[in-house]
Amino acid sequence: MVQERILVVDDDEALLRLLSMRLSANGFAVTTCATGEEALALAKREMFDLALTDLRLPDRDGLSVLEGLKLIHPDLPVLLLTAHGSIPNAVEAMQKGAFGYLTKPFDNKELEATLEKALAQQRMSREIQRLKLLVKELYGLENVVARSPKMQVLLDQVARVAETDATICLLGETGTGKEVIARVIHCNSRRARGPFIGVNCGAIPESLFESELFGHVKGAFTGAQHAKRGLVQSAQGGTLFLDEIAEMPLTLQVKLLRAIQEREVLEVGAERPSKVDVRFITSTNKDLSAAVRAGTFREDLFYRIQVFPITMPPLRERRDDIPFLAQHFLQQSARRMQKEIRGFLPEAMQKLMLHSWPGNIRELENVVEKAVVLSSQDMITPDLLPSVTQEPTGQVKPLTAARDEFEQNYLKAVLQLTGGNISRAAQIAGRYRADFYKLLKKHGLHPGDAKEEKDTDSAESA
Secondary structure (H helix, E strand, O other): OOOOEEEEEOOOHHHHHHHHHHHHHOOOEEEEEOOHHHHHHHHHHOOOOEEEEEOEOOOOEHHHHHHHHHHHOOOOOEEEEEOHHHHHHHHHHHHOOOOEEEEOOOOHHHHHHHHHHHHHHHHHHHHHHHHHHHHHHHHOHHHOOOOOHHHHHHHHHHHHHHOOOOOEEEEOOOOOOHHHHHHHHHHOOOOOOOOEEEEEOOOOOHHHHHHHHHEEOOOOOOOOOOOEEOHHHHOOOOEEEEEOHHHOOHHHHHHHHHHHHHOEEOOEOOOOOEEOOOEEEEEEOOOHHHHHHHOOOOHHHHHHHOOEEEEOOOHHHOHHHHHHHHHHHHHHHHHHHOOOOOEEOHHHHHHHHHOOOOOHHHHHHHHHHHHHHHOOOOEEOHHHOOOOOOOOHHHOOOHHHHHHHHHHHHHHHHHHHHOOOHHHHHHHHOOOHHHHHHHHHHOOOOHHHHHHHHHHHHHHHO
């Protein structure tokens, strides 16, 4: 574990030695100095987790040192050491951003308790920042695995709508990644610091739905011994994602309509509604228009959630993404299982490209994970993948055209994966360099195209 670093500033050499010994004994890495100027110079060169400074220093007062440290590192917790008569100055220091102060003389327990309190806040801030970076890494627009034209159009829509508070309805087959896109929208919006609450409307019993979604007050019904906050209220300041919205009971749809329209909810048993600040994203794999005609979905709610509909294309309509998605899932699975697997043999990738994928991305992820589990080599072989299921007869192309289309898409994918590196691309494809060049020439491809595209992607995400 990395030691937390503490900067101690005091012109009393005996006190510096004592603090250094005590803090070092408690596992901290301690840096000491006797003047404010030296402290500020150190803070500019090095990172510290906490600063402990006297209010009275020979070259400048502790308040100016505090202000200087805060200018250099705004999130740095600073503790003041003060004599009893300087408490008014310590109060002023608190107003200027000091975390707290210790009055001399202080005992070791008091020092430990104050340090722990200050560092706990710093640790929490670092953890929150780490989690935010992790979420951004997972759900940043630039990290969505999508190269196909249809997905590029979709991501352009997502980028434009994310910064607004418009209600969004994600439409598409099961397994197309609707929840992932909902999270991407949230993480790229001004609500990213707020919560993202996902609700599967088909998984909540109808008898519990109202209480789960909108909450209840104490004594609202038999067994309601305590008040309960609803999922809508839990998403305050963030995003509420209602998956499978078509499964919501008809009797509660009017209450959801009010929540979306008026931004207020009425808890079960409450006399007055309460305001909420929530962005609503819904999704469905059903035909909502047909549900409206059948009387199972309210027409007014239908129009309210369709402010900005986004249709997720099925995987069979975005085959250009299959090599990238497959490689992405392979790397994830191999890392989890601690296996060294580099990629797919060409015959294996061909099976993936020709499969009709009725379960879409979710099915592809499961297939790749299973192949990683079974693999005993550094490349996925075709025998580890399911038999190819073709699309309906009316959509099947002539063999030559289908083969040429696959070959061209495969070559593009390999070039993009390797950034135009011919040696690596030929190795992945299982071909000699000369044969690989012939294939590129046959399809009018050039390795430089992949390099330019990669540079463009990097520039756009920078």
